[in-house]
Amino acid sequence: MKINTRLFLSIGILSLAITIFLIGSESYFTRQEIRALNDGCHKVGGNPILEVEGFLGLNYYFSCEK
Template identity: 45%
Template sequence: MKTRTKVFITLVALSFLMVLFLYGTQSYFHYKEINLASDRCYEIGGTPIIEKDFLASNYSFSCEVSN
């Protein structure tokens, strides 16, 4: 294999690993944030409502408190 091809394959592999790492980091912090918000919602007697979008890595959170 040519050196140029090896460099290209290495850059593609590193880019792929970087994207996986960044996506994983974002997912982890969203998970921690949702858990904290849910715990706080339960503390005030509410019910957390969470909608997650898997592919876009988005979520919405609301706390329904009944009186």
């Protein structure tokens, strides 16, 4: 394989791996944030209302009603 092809392939694979890692991290921290909001709402005696939108649930609407 030519060096240019190998370099291009390596950069492509590395870019894909970084993208997957970043999306996974975003999803994980969003879930942690939602869990913290939910627990906090229960602690103050509220009823959490959560609407999750989009792929991987990265967009959400949260409210706490008493």
